[in-house]
Amino acid sequence: MSEVDRNIVRSFPGTVRAIEGSRDIVRLGERTEHISLIVEGVVARFGQMADGNRQFTAFFISGDMADLHAAVMPVVSSPLQTTCPTTLYQIDRAVIRDAAERSPSLAQAFWCDCVTEGQISAEWLLTIGRGTALARVAHLFCELACRYEAISDESGRFPLLLTQAHIGDALGLTAVHVNRMVRQLRESGSILTENEYVTILDWTLLRRQGAFTGSYLHLNDPSRNGS
Amino acid sequence: MSEVDRNIVRSFPGTVRAIEGSRDIVRLGERTEHISLIVEGVVARFGQMADGNRQFTAFFISGDMADLHAAVMPVVSSPLQTTCPTTLYQIDRAVIRDAAERSPSLAQAFWCDCVTEGQISAEWLLTIGRGTALARVAHLFCELACRYEAISDESGRFPLLLTQAHIGDALGLTAVHVNRMVRQLRESGSILTENEYVTILDWTLLRRQGAFTGSYLHLNDPSRNGS
């Protein structure tokens, strides 16, 4: 979502809400009554197998709207939860929907946002379906680095507000194997992990390890609204 | 996309185009100039690894709009190809975009369509990330059966316009292993394959094998536009 649109959304009336980590925001089958703009923290969308096994299908970070799609499809088909203490700015669903109805350009911006989200899912399908465990972890780190870079002034370094179990649930791996892959990335010299941060030491190497090209993220991409 | 909206789209000026199987429709990085409504056949969206390995990220069947998202984001981030001889009805991108700009309700319908597509991707992520090979194949068959049922008058039987290699590329499996899983499904008594058709003999069993619930497809779902 572009900077301009994000500011429009912030100008809508809403409520700030602080939530602990590992808390459900919306549950399967409920109706979403408000759209959540993330101020700080991480919200993950997930699906669940009968055996309780989870699969995260998206991560939302500061500046993302975690359930924008609910503006037009309020019944929750994928629940949301926080992965860490998170602050949201919640706007009534009707406010968003009415604004989109009045302003075609805003509607288009929201539509774009949902399309981009779908393209990220498609990219995840590619890496999870065809990538090795090492490539999956490297790819996720690349994606997060790019997305955090777009919203902060730091570059090549980002806060990892996920446990290795979270990463495994996003990549279709076990936490144990994620641990081994992170170690391998560290030993290869492409990244460094300290505290809650990942620092990228060798972008070229990490991109190659993750077969990453960031074009699908559409960050600062003027062509998104191209006519 | 609802029946009503599909009829609106069909009323737009466009061109019918017949294409052979295994042909590219749009290539990576190109600009999409027309939106394709599928009249007959199958179009697959895919991503590709550097080693040439493919991963299908969506299948579009009769009545689907294969690249509706291009109305707002014309630069192709996932190429499209046919899996079998296919007929398209192609509408100029500007026609779709302008119609959405003039009619908020049509814009919302298109937006819904893109959201549903994203939810299907999320469901694929769940099955591919966490399901066994057998569950993945069973799940795909369930999904296709439901989607074909919604657009035809046959039930429990659908045309499989994909090779086992295509299925493998969609599910992150090899064609060899897909073959083994299809056989296992056949031997379990849940399905029957003959010619180009899959017949479902035991829905309950197949659903369980694929851990399938069809709610994410939003077929005949009045709540999609719920206010």
Next chain:
DNA sequence: CGGTCCGTTGACTCACTTCAACAGTAGTGG
């Protein structure tokens, strides 16, 4: 009749899982 594509099956290999154990840190309560 030969070539190509698709489905099919068998034998072997390997990437990732599973199971298990342990260390560091933080929070909690006696």
Next chain:
DNA sequence: CCACTACTGTTGAAGTGAGTCAACGGACCG
């Protein structure tokens, strides 16, 4: 201040689901 618990990260050893490699039959087609 020190147990006690819980969570996360870490590492090792053993098991297995899916991949790889290879071969063959049938259908279709030029």
